Amino acid sequence: MAKIMVITSSPNSDGLTAACGEEARQGAQDGGADTVHFCLNDLEIGKCSACGSGWGTCRQEHYCQVEDDFQKLHSAMGDMDAFIFITPVYWWDLSESAKAFFDRVRRCECRKETDTYIKGKPVICVAAAGGTGNGFLLCLASMERFVDHVRGSKFDFIGVTRKNSDYKLKTIREAANKLAASL
Numbered sequence: 001m002a003k004i005m006v007i008t009s010s011p012n013s014d015g016l017t018a019a020c021g022e023e024a025r026q027g028a029q030d031g032g033a034d035t036v037h038f039c040l041n042d043l044e045i046g047k048c049s050a051c052g053s054g055w056g057t058c059r060q061e062h063y064c065q066v067e068d069d070f071q072k073l074h075s076a077m078g079d080m081d082a083f084i085f086i087t088p089v090y091w092w093d094l095s096e097s098a099k100a101f102f103d104r105v106r107r108c109e110c111r112k113e114t115d116t117y118i119k120g121k122p123v124i125c126v127a128a129a130g131g132t133g134n135g136f137l138l139c140l141a142s143m144e145r146f147v148d149h150v151r152g153s154k155f156d157f158i159g160v161t162r163k164n165s166d167y168k169l170k171t172i173r174e175a176a177n178k179l180a181a182s183l
């Protein structure tokens with residue numbers, strides 16, 4: 001059975017980001033996939049240390065030498081067939097926990113040619129904004145850069161705001177369903 005990892009990155013367990021995560025999980029399961037969900041805020045994932053003169057073991061060994069929960073989550077990505085990344089929009093951008101995680105994943109993945117964890121695998125990105133929706137496109141653009149750096153295959157990019165969440169939550173479920181069915 002195909003496996004899809006859903007990653008959320010909000011401190012609120014009952015907020016919009018969590019609701020998006022639940023729709024994604026349900027949609028993927030309904031589409032026939034096994035899902036695993038991680039909320040980055042429940043894990044200890046610190047910032048990239050830019051080891052050495054800018055690169056550490058990430059460049060050659062594809063392994064981050066900053067020891068925390070990153071290693072466990074990163075290696076679990078190797079068993080996945082697809083990914084759904086969901087962040088709240090903070091300051092027109094990703095949440096801090098998503099930034100820290102993406103920064104470290106991209107360093108480990110961008111130069112890896114074999115046994116890559118994300119390269120060629122389909123990815124859905126979701127940006128969950130507040131009432132204004134300010135910056136949700138820029139947030140999705142940051143996510144697109146990440147997907148390009150790790151050479152994922154773009155399946156969908158979805159912006160959700162408090163004003164459109166009634167139909168965008170359904171869109172997320174539908175997208176996750178189609179993603180799972182495509183695997």
Ligand SMILES: Cc1cc2nc3c(=O)[nH]c(=O)nc-3n(C[C@H](O)[C@H](O)[C@H](O)COP(=O)(O)O)c2cc1C
Pocket residue numbers: 010011012014015016017018088089090091092093128129130131132133134135136
């Ligand atoms: C520090 C911070 C910055 C935020 N910046 C933005 C923003 O730039 N644009 C926006 O539309 N909403 C912004 N918001 C609102 C959140 O995106 C919104 O409340 C979102 O639903 C949060 O997800 P949650 O429900 O999972 O907490 C911000 C919230 C916080 C806490």
